[in-house]
Amino acid sequence: MNARSLLRFNLLTGVVLGIVGFYLGWWLGHLVKAPSIAYFDDTGQNDIALFFAYFVGVVAFLVGLGFANYPIQRLLGKPPSLREKETAGIGRYFSLCTDHKVVGIQYLIGIGTFIFIGGLNAMLIRLELMNPTKLVWNGNNYLTLVGIHGTMMMGMMTSGIIGPFANYLVPIMIGARRMAFPRIEALTFWLLMAAGTILMTTLAFGGFPTGWTGYAPLSEQANMGMDAYIAFFALVGLSMMLLGLNMCATVITMRAPGMTWGRLPIFVWGTISTSILMVLAAPVLVSTLIMLALDRTAQTGFFNVQAGGSPYLYENLFWIFGHPEVYILALPGMGILLEILPVFARKPLWGYRLAVTGMLGISLLSFLVWQHHLFVSGINADLRPFYMLSTELISLPTGFIFLCALGTLWKGRIRLTVPMLFSLAWLFNFLIGGLSGVFLSDVPSDVTTHGSFFSMAHFHYTIMGGLIFAFFAGIYYWVPKMTGYMLDERLGKIHFWVMFIAFNSTFGPLLVIGFLGMPRRVVTYAGYLQGANEWVSISAFVLGGSMLVFLANLIWSQLFARVPAGSNPWGSKSIEFQLPSPVPVQNFDRIPTFGPDPYPYGEDAAPAQRPVIAPARPTP
């Protein structure tokens, strides 16, 4: 190995530089003397140093990955390479790569890893709740587990479907060879990886006690571990903004001839409506966190009552982001659902325009409902009827999605493959999630359910039952396209049934436990709820076990017992399944032209209606 190859930019150089940068920033931060802030000296807590460390560390990590090469080459007047690392074998997965398909797979593995960590935290939380009084973890560690679980899941899963699947598929589906901004596309992924790592460093600084919401002033009292939360979510917000802008720009500008708005596959519409939310909601999150960081370092007092600030300000700003955020999580799942149902019902998507209206309607309405999180907070009490109405109105566009799904099943030739099973489970879970949401939208009912395990179970039904089930539907459906090898059907079905039953057996009882008076995020609870909690914990462990079945399936079928998928294992008529598996680097030899029909099932489409595709030659 010569010196030149060692200097090549990849994940290793990124990590090394990142660690060096972290300590450099830590040292710089300690140089910044803040004499007016006495507690820095009193307590050994220097948040300024930690923020410097995170900032310099992330920048150094990105430089180490090679993100500075392009601007530097341009400044030096050298011709920069426009597309980086696109044919470099396995190494491209561990470096800055501008091929949208590589980024998609990077997302799948990277985010999958962090979700796995988040899931492990959930297991540890349930272990604690096996017993109402005995402590497995101490109070602080328990809250840190709760905080990491919530924050990791809510942060990472914002890009859980858009990251892997939209990055991989949207350019193909609209007939493009790349995203509008390939380097930014890679940046969004590496920012998320840096963010996830930063969140885990909270363990080195004492954890944080606030859960994923980070309510001030608790987050202002908290120890330095809180800074990891702030840095994590700010980076996730940045990544979301860039990802959303990139998706919007790609779909707006790079559609192939014939691909009009009315012909976009519904998954692309799901991506677009999510991206709009990302672009508009994430800036609020980032600015809120900057205010929180300033409160913690420069003692500004935005959220400090005694200094003239208000905790309500934080709650408002957080939920102005936070409610669109939950639809950022839900909408891509709807896109996958409506994309997969036609394939396995062998029918065109029923009510295409209604589905699009539903998705855009959800996007719009999700900005108008945030104060339903604050029904009992005492803020704006006379506006509660409005937020009650707007919240309940969201069930109209959500109902459109359901109607389109049901209509697509009508008189189909339904095949219960693994992706289809996960999609149907989505319908069941999201139905319960949506209906339980009605209790939270009604003010008198919300008095009991707010802040209880009921609301926790409700959003797990919508997010885990919706998003994660759709995520797995997408994995079983598209991974054969990405890798060229099928996932095992039998293991897939075992995974599905164990996960579906264990999921409902976990969160169904939690709805009841919440109604019976158990608040969220508690380390102890009333003795009469022990039996129910034991049941839930055991179900949760089985649910966790189903993930191991999936992992075994993934490793076994992709590395050892490989069954080639061929170009179209599902008999799908979507464009990505007319290309070879895995999709060649350039996607298409010539840019395709599209006919009027994205879902030509049941009709012998005239040649003019079908896309004209010339797949690129497979990668050697």
Place this chain on the structure above:
Amino acid sequence: MSMWSSRGHGWRIAALTIIGIAIVMPLVVFVLGPNMPPGKSTPVAEGQVTDNTVLLAVMVPFTVFILVYIGYALWAFRAKKGEELQDGAPIRGHFRAQLVWLVTTTIAVLFLAIFGTAELLADNGAGGGGGPNPVAKPSGATIPVQVIAQQWEFTYRYPTYGGVETATLVLPVGKQIAFHVTSLDAVHSFWAYELGVKADANPGVDNVAYVTTKKVHSFQIRCAELCGLWHGYMFDTGYVVKDAEFSKWIAARQAQFQPVSKYLPKYAPSYSPDPSFRAG
């Protein structure tokens, strides 16, 4: 294939849905509904039980229809084992079905919103924290009780009884109580489960919730907003007692805390203790 005509499927689904509703609806309204939380200890809690029952009843038709539909579709429209890949009928929508769905869901949603608003204004939402000046102010005299949340316990002040502050919440039966909930540090939430009361405790804010006590009983009090290390231990038991017992109890507390009462701050809607910034 005539028995599988479109009309046949539709009728069967409709019939199954109606049968399903006929079975489930009475169970929900007459069996599950009256037993819904948070029980019937106060008029506010009773109102919430009514609300929960009505919400459940509205959901029943939609839930039954969707589940029946999916079940039916999986039974009737399933491809046979080993069947060659065949497409279904290319149906791309049905205007009337969409219209019916839109109208039905809109009616349900508007009904829920109007019903919820009416319930809120008719005092049933009075148990939820309504800010310093709640919209729905019940008529008649109230006994103010201040709930002071701090990390990690609640204390209670009775301004009409000389501002005495106690660690236990005791209320007289048959009286209208006005809880004034405030916090000294982080955001807490005062949740008196059986009373049907939940109000966030924000520093610097006087958050008012009303409840009328109806019978003698004890009730659980919990903090329902994550407030730091011992959030899980921030619980308590409150008591509704007979008038005479209450007078005796409050008089005893006044006497007991007389020597320290001069150290208490003057009664105020909220308090600003030091330190105002992080202590470390």
